[in-house]
Amino acid sequence: MSECDALFVLKVLCCLLLTCHAVDGRKMRGHPADVAVLGDKTVPVKAKEPHISSSVFRLLVAREDTCTLEPPQLHGLSSCGFNATNPLIIITHGWSMDGMMENWVIRLASVLKTHLRDVNVVITDWLSLAHQHYPKAAHSTRLVGKDIAHLLSSLKEHYDYSFQKVHLIGYSLGAHISGFAGSHFKGRDQIGRITGLDPAGPLFEGMSPTDRLSPDDAEFVDAVHTFTHERLGLSVGIKQAVAHYDFYPNGGDFQPGCHLHNIYEHVSQYGLLGFGQTVKCAHERSVHLFIDSVLNEDRPIRAYRCSDNRAFNKGVCLDCRRNRCNTLGYNIKKVRTGKRNKRLYLQTRSRMPYKLYHYQLRIQFEQPMQSTTPSLSISLTGTKEESGAIPLAFTEQVLGNKMYTFLITMDKHLGDLMLLKFHWEGSALWKDVWNRVQTIMTWGGRDTKPLLTVNKISVKDGDTQERTSFCAMTNDERHVEMSKVKVFVRCQQEPGMKHKKRTHT
Numbered sequence: 104m105s106e107c108d109a110l111f112v113l114k115v116l117c118c119l120l121l122t123c124h125a126v127d128g129r130k131m132r133g134h135p136a137d138v139a140v141l142g143d144k145t146v147p148v149k150a151k152e153p154h155i156s157s158s159v160f161r162l163l164v165a166r167e168d169t170c171t172l173e174p175p176q177l178h179g180l181s182s183c184g185f186n187a188t189n190p191l192i193i194i195t196h197g198w199s200m201d202g203m204m205e206n207w208v209i210r211l212a213s214v215l216k217t218h219l220r221d222v223n224v225v226i227t228d229w230l231s232l233a234h235q236h237y238p239k240a241a242h243s244t245r246l247v248g249k250d251i252a253h254l255l256s257s258l259k260e261h262y263d264y265s266f267q268k269v270h271l272i273g274y275s276l277g278a279h280i281s282g283f284a285g286s287h288f289k290g291r292d293q294i295g296r297i298t299g300l301d302p303a304g305p306l307f308e309g310m311s312p313t314d315r316l317s318p319d320d321a322e323f324v325d326a327v328h329t330f331t332h333e334r335l336g337l338s339v340g341i342k343q344a345v346a347h348y349d350f351y352p353n354g355g356d357f358q359p360g361c362h363l364h365n366i367y368e369h370v371s372q373y374g375l376l377g378f379g380q381t382v383k384c385a386h387e388r389s390v391h392l393f394i395d396s397v398l399n400e401d402r403p404i405r406a407y408r409c410s411d412n413r414a415f416n417k418g419v420c421l422d423c424r425r426n427r428c429n430t431l432g433y434n435i436k437k438v439r440t441g442k443r444n445k446r447l448y449l450q451t452r453s454r455m456p457y458k459l460y461h462y463q464l465r466i467q468f469e470q471p472m473q474s475t476t477p478s479l480s481i482s483l484t485g486t487k488e489e490s491g492a493i494p495l496a497f498t499e500q501v502l503g504n505k506m507y508t509f510l511i512t513m514d515k516h517l518g519d520l521m522l523l524k525f526h527w528e529g530s531a532l533w534k535d536v537w538n539r540v541q542t543i544m545t546w547g548g549r550d551t552k553p554l555l556t557v558n559k560i561s562v563k564d565g566d567t568q569e570r571t572s573f574c575a576m577t578n579d580e581r582h583v584e585m586s587k588v589k590v591f592v593r594c595q596q597e598p599g600m601k602h603k604k605r606t607h608t
């Protein structure tokens with residue numbers, strides 16, 4: 104990227120961040136005739152009406168070879184190898200800073216082609232319009248959507264091609280393009296699916312459903328939000344839910360391994376090169392998560408419905424009943440039930456395979472003594488793997504009878520859970536407190552050591568939805584002592600039956 108480009112994009116960004124919030128796309132210079140028609144996006148598209156496409160469509164032939172389709176006559180469609188019995192996936196890129204097709208486009212296309220085999224994969228090339236000021240590129244999205252709609256209409260006309268078999272995958276601005284394309288078809292003619300990969304935020308956030316990707320645009324719409332970190336009221340990826348299922352990996356605002364905290368330093372230090380790299384990382388993560396879902400379909404990436412990411416990280420949302428969980432990516436369960444805009448959360452690794460296995464730990468203590476915030480850690484042993492020490496961060500004072508829930512993530516599945524070890528880190532401070540407490544009161548006159556008593560403890564496996572309760576071998580083993588490891592095993596019977604209330608006699 105030249106310095107001049109960098110300056111240019113910086114200017115665009117400044118404009119976006121400071122002044123362009125309220126830009127009405129229609130005021131932009133450009134295609135007044137188109138705009139008049141495009142203002143109403145429900146205008147049906149007829150294949151016959153003369154349409155000059157500003158986009159180029161390329162059908163993937165072999166691994167990385169493409170063959171250009173030329174609507175409206177679609178010359179070369181069959182000779183390119185288009186097979187009308189097979190489904191069609193159209194991949195649409197986003198805003199372009201350098202006018203080049205980004206590497207992920209051909210990668211996603213060839214992964215889909217290689218793994219799904221009986222599928223037509225088409226790439227929308229709208230670089231000539233995408234390589235503009237962001238607001239101008241954003242304004243072109245309706246036009247490009249219309250190009251895609253025309254391509255689809257031509258397919259219907261030539262092959263009686265069913266829109267059911269169409270899946271549009273759009274990244275960033277491409278997500279909204281896909282939405283605009285889909286909005287041309289209603290009712291029984293609705294297209295099958297749209298996937299928005301980190302749909303663009305600026306100029307789309309908060310807009311009405313007809314002015315952005317929305318669940319109305321296809322029979323089934325899913326979206327993956329990976330870079331919604333907000334700065335001055337704007338974020339690169341759209342924050343609001345725009346689909347039937349909206350996935351927010353790692354909360355959606357930034358992604359592990361992307362070092363977001365450096366982004367603004369990067370810009371001032373390295374210019375746009377720094378910005379581009381950092382932005383792309385989290386923004387583009389949505390694409391790589393999707394690629395991962397095709398490459399590793401035997402290990403589906405589960406996400407869980409939750410009110411927000413904070414609640415998710417507390418481990419309260421690992422429930423799959425009534426479609427509360429779903430699979431991120433290509434193999435999503437296409438069920439549409441009840442409320443729209445289901446927000447789903449998950450944590451991921453920083454590299455492919457991104458999947459993390461989620462576990463929910465639930466623990467309840469008996470009221471031991473004075474309330475405290477102990478530094479506890481556990482480790483889990485399953486039939487396949489061991490977890491290693493997992494610290495439990497208590498954010499509040501521990502009280503008896505209250506159920507505490509924690510989210511635990513593992514990059515391997517542990518198998519059937521067999522054993523849970525409990526460790527209470529002895530903190531000097533705490534020992535000191537304890538000693539003082541002990542001198543004040545003596546419990547039943549016994550030489551008591553500091554201890555916490557576990558009443559109930561169980562772990563739920565998010566993937567299998569199985570909950571395992573753990574029991575102490577003996578009643579005394581329930582007392583977790585400072586600086587000692589206590590072992591709990593899988594309960595033989597229902598928990599709660601075995602444990603009677605502890606009495607100090």
Ligand SMILES: *[C@@H]1O[C@H](CO)[C@@H](O)[C@H](O)[C@H]1NC(C)=O
Pocket residue numbers: 186187188189221
């Ligand atoms: C189209 O794909 C189907 C498999 O979905 C295959 O059976 C058929 O032979 C293909 N047609 C052509 C012309 O390649």
